[in-house]
Structures are given as structure tokens and as C-alpha cells.
Amino acid sequence: MSQPLLKVTDLAKSFSGVWALSSAQLTVGAGEIHALLGENGAGKSTLLKALAGAQPQTRGEIWFNGETLPVDDSPVERQNKGIITIYQEFNLLPNMTVAENMFLGREPRKRNLIVDERAVNQEAQVILDYLQLNVAPTTPVARLSVAQQQMVEIARALTLNARLIIMDEPSAALSDSEVESLHRVVRELKNRGVSIIYVTHRLHEVFQLCDRFTVFQDGRFTGTGAVAETNVEQLIRLMVGRDVAFNRRPASVTHHEDKPVRLAVKGLSREKPPLDPHGIALHDISFHVHAGEVLGIAGLVGAGRTEVARCLFGADAFTAGSFELDGVPYQPRDPLYALDQGVALVPEDRKKEGAVLGLSIRDNLSLSCLSSLLQWRWFVNTRKEDDLIESYRKALQIKMVNSAQEVRKLSGGNQQKVILARCMALNPRVLIVDEPTRGIDVGTKSEVHQVLFDMAKKGVAVIVISSDLPEVMAVSDRIITLSEGRVTGEIHGDDANEERLMTMMAINHNTLNAA
Template sequence: MPQPLLNVTQLAKSFSGIWALKSAQLTVQRGEIHALLGENGAGKSTLLKALAGAQPQTRGEIWFNGEVLPLNDSPVERQNKGIITIYQEFNLLPNMTVAQNMLLGREPRKGKWMIDEKTLNQEAQTVLDYLQLKVAPTTAVARLSVAQQQMVEIARALTLNAKLIIMDEPSAALSDSEVESLHRVVRELKARGVSIIYVTHRLHEVFQICGRFTVFQDGRFTGTGAVAQTDVTQLIRLMVGRDVAFNRRPARDTHHQHRPVRLHVSGLCRDKPPMDPSGIALHDISFQVHEGEVLGIAGLVGAGRTEIARCLFGADPFSAGTFLLDGQPYQPRDPLHALAQGIALVPEDRKKEGAVLGLSVRENISLSSLDSLLHWGSFVDPRKEDRLISRYQQALQIKMASSALAVRKLSGGNQQKVILARCMALNPRVLIVDEPTRGIDVGTKSEVHQVLFAMAQQGVAVIVISSDLPEVMAVADRIITLSEGRVSGEIHGDEATEERLMTMMAIHHQSRNAA
């Protein structure tokens, strides 16, 4: 058998006595797409940082291209050796253009000091065309959607001379068409002899694109093998040590729509931001969600899903619309007002808009519930706070060494759980969750869904926005679809199929093109 490109042996990493990795093993052949799987907190991100040179391992060896990698290698030195990492959390400079981010530090120059902007943009455009990404190279990254930023990260990796590309949840923020484009690029890279480590919680992707897999659980290697010789059930058992049921929500009483309307939205309009070429306008959005109902909102990237959530939460301005909350007028002025009225939002971008990365897990969860934790009206009661933290740590299985740990030190999925816990602790009247399980492993995804069901049973109106159609169908009593900033259809959850939803999401776009 030929010498592997990468061979990791008995790798371990300790943080202040806490072992994030205990005995990691990973072998990747040349020109192979290799799935790296495991629950949040299993040690995947720690391994990736060790491979990238961002965090040296405590013990063990990393063999790459026939040589042992030195512990003191910097990320730049690892890149020069051909190891390129695309992290789950973006590493883009928002105030610079797409082209400047893609070729940062490697810009073509006129003479010694001047950057050749024309050549820079041309080289970037070539890669963007290859990825079929319709974004101008001169666009500022801050104006891009989450999905577009992810594709720019991939575009930047393609400009480097990579032997091994590590992709940490590369499809989490992409639409189905963008995932198809990503998979096309990954297969072409494989054909060129480039190896790919593909980290994903979407297990169907493993069977679509990967040849072999390796699984970690609690920082330990638990198994490896050929994808063609396994199935989803076996992978889940290796990941979580148990079988996981991921079922649709039990059929609800058809009379649930006769329950009181919790939130009524009528004629919501939002102008396209003049300084944001990728901004989305909203046109006459009207819907209602009942007490104890889970309403799903589905749509392709650019349909306006996140924009609706932000308008309802008072985070973005809107040009028209009337709102009733439990029959009383509600005006989304700003997020603080929305929270005071009982409307909570789990945002799509947890890093920028959700978690306060410098604060502890404890502070993040209790941040919005301090009024209910006060003792003598002025001081936070630590016993009440302990009970609050313990309740949601157990409910969401948040993996952390201590609640005093800074949120930035948690895995991406565990950061998402902390934000979800903070919103749940508010006991809101309306809970809006935008991509609630993005970056969350398959075992915990089912647990999060059960928490959403429980909140609905307590009378909370839950609005679930997700690009994962199976997730929308699994949780929603009723689903509305969006297309180009307009409501394009509505269907009962029990009647929904992926084919019907895709048709509803595309029908308005098709009719407009036909016109």
C-alpha cells in the first residue's frame, strides 16, 4: 500500500489538565476525500488546529508527506507545506474586498510597492467563476451573506498550492445548489491528487462524497473504515455510543390552528439596502403563528428568511408592516424592546450576533435573565443562577469543563447551544430560531428538537428557520415557503415532502422569469 499523505498517531492535547484529545488516530491517503466525524466536543476541532499549526499537541506525532511535522510550526509554515484549513468560523477581513481576502499577502504587484489591483481582481474572478459564485471580486466581505462568505473561504484555499485541504463544516451555511457546486469542486480537487479532510454533521454528505471515514468520541479514536461498507446507524453508534432516533414530530391535533394567535404579521415590507448589493428586499410578508405551534420557514438562500427574523426582533429596519402580539399592537423598535415583549431570537451567525465570546458560559446563559435571578432586588442569587445553568446544560448536553469557561473556548456547536439556552431561559412568548442546529451533531440535534417541542407544549409560539428541509419537516406543524422576499406557499407539516417544498420555493421565481 502506498505511503499515506497524513498519518496521525496517538495524538493528545491537554488544556489546564483537561484532555480535549486522548488518543487520536487519523490516516489520509493521497487524493482521498476522508470524513472526520464525531459529536460536538469529540475533539475534531482540536485535532484540526494541531494539524494547522494553531495549537501544538501535548504528545503524539503528525506525519505529513513522509516527514514528522515539528511542534513549533506556525500556521503559515503549515500552509507552505501544503496544509490548508478552512475553519467553521470564518477568518475573513470584513472591510476588505473579496479579491483582497482571497490573495492576502500574495497580491500581484506593480514594481516593489504598488499592488496591481486589475490583476488581483482578474485572478480572483477566475476562481470565483470556477466556483460559479456570482459575487464581484470588488465587493466588501461585510456585505456578503453567510453562505457567500463560506464560499469565499473555499475560494481563498483554492488560490494556495494545497496538498491537503481541511474543511470544517463547509456546507453548513450553503444552499442545496451551492452544496452541489462545493461537491463538484471537491471531486475535481480529488481528481488532481489533492486530499480532503471533510468534517460534517450532515451524514448524508458522507455517503455522497467521501471514500473513507474516521470517528472520534470524547477525544478518542473509535473507528475507521470504507464508507461503502457502513450505514448511517453504524456511524451514529460510533459517534455517540448509542442509537439515535430522529423522527418527525407526532401529528398534532388539527384544531391547533383554532388556538389563540400569538403573533400576527401583516404586510411586512423591507427596502433593499442601497449600500448592500447582496441585501434582500421583503414584499408584503403576511403570516401568523399560534400559541403552542411550531411554524417552519423555508426558502433558498436569498429568499429573505433571516431578514424576516431580524425585522421581527427589531434588529433591522422595515418600511411597512403591522404586528399583533397576543392581540395587542407590537412595534419591533429594537432588540431590547423585543426581549421585553417576550420575543427571543437565536441568530444565524452565532459568532457575530449571538455569543459574547469573551464572557463565560455562565454569564452568556444568564445574561438576558438577570431580573429573574436577583436577590434583594440588586444582587444575582448564585444558587438561582446555578440551577439555571445546570438545567440548560443538562437539557442541551452542553460540553464544558466548567461554567466559568469562556464561550470562545467551546466548540462551535456548543456555542450554539449556549445561545439557545439563553433564549430558552427567558421563557419567551415567541421564540425565533434561525438555523437552530447548524454545526450541532446528530445526537444533540434530536435533543434540541425535543426541547423546541417541549417549549411549544408549554404554549410558546416557535418559529424555526432552516435551510435543512428534513429539519423543517421534522419539527414544524405548518410550513410557509419564501421566494425572492415573498411568501410563495403554505403547507401542513404532515403533508410536506422535500419535492413539494422545493417546488413551492422555486415556483415564484419561475413565474417571474416566465413573465
């Protein structure tokens, strides 16, 4: 490698005496796509925040574009030097237009200092055309899909003359076609000489897109090299310090036809919400799941997977349909009713809907089962509460300082484990898990899968919704596919492969009617 664009040496960061990062190293060349890998809690986010100027390092040096960066640089100063970070939670103002977000605070102005809106929109259009983003610069960001908002973030980075763009889990919420578009844009940026730090848990992306990689484990640098000279097994070993086996659900436990039907859904339908431009209608959806069975629901983005889960949990209204839970009518009018009946949901968006981020781990876990922890009707039995928390900490291997730690300070994988633990504490009859391992590292993914298997072994009916087809095939006894809000097929897990599932998921309304 010639003179690098970025070189991080011996970088460390401590929080109240706890080292989140120690002796980190990272070297990125000009025009290089560099994968930054590691389990949740490995120190990746801490490093990214140090690079962005959001958190000063405790020690170490960051060398960028020929100069050593001051420790006290602000995020704006780092942006002005060409380091742009695109976080998982976008920094866009939803009520402002695409162009306004792209040039916020740097708008072209007329002689009288009034913003030249025509110039703003024209300059924005040039960049949008370059990115092949087919949206008008005058479109409010709130009307855009997640993939389109991400492209607006990239467009904004280009207006800032970015030399280095840091992308934190950019593909986590995208469909396959959207990921392809993202990869095309990243390669275009590389051709322009822009360097990319690409954080991902999807290892196949590393081999499709990246030139080099760096791995962290438990806050320490464990390896770097050329992607062409490594393989998946070596990367996993560097990330977790061990080999990780992704076991398929054992064939001996995947047939449940002789077990009672736990949940039956007949004719579930709902109209498209009038105020939601991305809302999905559901049409006559029927299926069932047995006690002890893991049922997978697969479908492309917009197929209605999440909408089905939310209707079953009482979070969204529906216009038609009947349900039975253990043979008894079940009408999920709201989440409290669903929980009372033993139906639990791990939602797709764990940060907004799954956990109360500002509360402690203790409070998040106890919320679901307060009645069982009370003594004298009004007071929580802290000993029982401690025992509950410790049992789930051990069972799910939750990494935490103590139970008083705020959930927001946990890694994504450990946040997901806390939400799972809260659902497990309910002793549910049905557990619905929407995108159980999105944004989670390979080691934790294997652990989450085992939790789902253990729940099913105890007789819980588990419904797994995932955009990751290998995951659906690995965990499911049986799989149903959705397209355009309709069930398009059903297949036993042992008979499933990606090609068959994709074919079933691609069936459209006209094809179904013809059949």
C-alpha cells in the same frame, strides 16, 4: 492504500489537565476526500488546529508527505509545507480585493519591488476561471456572498500549492446549488491529486462526496473505513455511541386550530437596504402562529426568512405591517421591547449575534433574567443563579467544565444550548429559532428538537426557520414557504414532502401575479 500523504499516530492534547483529544489516529491518502466526523466536542477542532500548527499537540506524531512534522511548527510553516486550513470563519480581509487576498504577502513584484498589480490580477483570474468563480479579481471581498468567499479561500489555497486542504464545515451556510458547486470544486481538487479533509455534520454529504471516513467521540478515535462499506446508522453509532431517533412531531399534537392565535402578522413589508448588497426586500407577508404550535418557515437562500425573523424581533426596521400578540397590538421597534413583550430570538449567527463569547456561561444565562435574580434591588442572589444554571444544564445536557467557563470555549452545539437556555429563562410567549441546528452534530440535533417540542408543549408559539428541509418537516405542525420576500404557500406538516416544499419555494413573483 499506497503510501499515505498524512498519518497521525497517538495524538493527544490537554488543556489545564483536561484531555480534549487522546490517542487520535488519522490516515489520509493522496488525492483522497476524507470525512472527519464526530459530535460537537468530539475533538475534531483540536485535531485540525494541531494539523494546522495553531496548537501544538501534547504528545503524538504527525507524519506528512514523507517527513515527521516538528511539534513547534507555526501555521505559516505548515502552509509552506502544503497544509492549508479553511475555517468556518474565513481568514479574508474584507476591504482588500479578491486577488489581493489570494496573494497576500506573496505578490509578484516588479524590479523596483513595487507590487505588480497587473500580474496579481492575471494570475488570480487564471485560478478563478479554473474554479468557475464568476467574480472579477479586483472585487472587494466584502461584496461577495459567503459561498463566493469560500471559493476565494480555496483559490488562495491553490496559490499556496496545497497538498492537503482541511475544510471545516464548508457547506454549513450554503444553499443546495452552492453546495453542488462546492462539491464540483472538491472533486476537481481530488483529480489534481490534492487531498481533502472534509469536516461535516451532514451525513448525506459523506456518501455523495467522500472516499473514506474517520470518526471521533469524546476526544477518542472510534472508527475509520471506506464510505462505500458503511451506512448512516453505523456512522451515527460510531459518533454518539448509541442509536439516535429523529422523531417527527407527533400527529396527535400537530393540530392547533382550536387554540388561540399567539402571534398574527399582517402585511409585513420592507425595502431593500440601500447599503447592503445582499439585503432582501419583504412584500406583504402575512401569517399567524397558535399557542403551542411549531410553525416552520422554509425558503431558498435570499427568500427573506431571516429578515422576517429580525423584523419580528425588532432588530431590523420595516416600512409597513401590523402585528398582534395575544390579540393586543405589538410594535417591535427594538429587541428590548420584543423581549419585554415575551418574544425571543435565537439568531442565525450564534457567534456574532447569539452569545457573548467572551463572557462565562453563568453571565450569558443570567443576562436575560437579571431582574428575577436580584435581591435588595442591586445584588444578584447567587444561590438562585446557581439553581437556574444547574436546572438548564441538566435540562439541555450542556457539556461544560463549570459555569465560569467562557462560552467561546464550548462546542457549537453547546453554545447553541446556552442561547436556547437564555431564551427559555425568559419564559417567552413566542420563540423564534433561526437555523437551530446548523453546524450541530446528529446527537445534539435530536436534543435541540426535543427542547423545541417541550417549549411548544408548555404553550409557547415556536417559529422554526431552517434551510434543512427534513428538519423543517420533522419539527413543524404547519409550514409556510417564502420566495423573493413573499409568502408562496402554506402546508400542514403531515402533508409536506421535499418535492412539494421545493415547488412552493421556487415560485417567483411573476408566477404569483399570474395566479
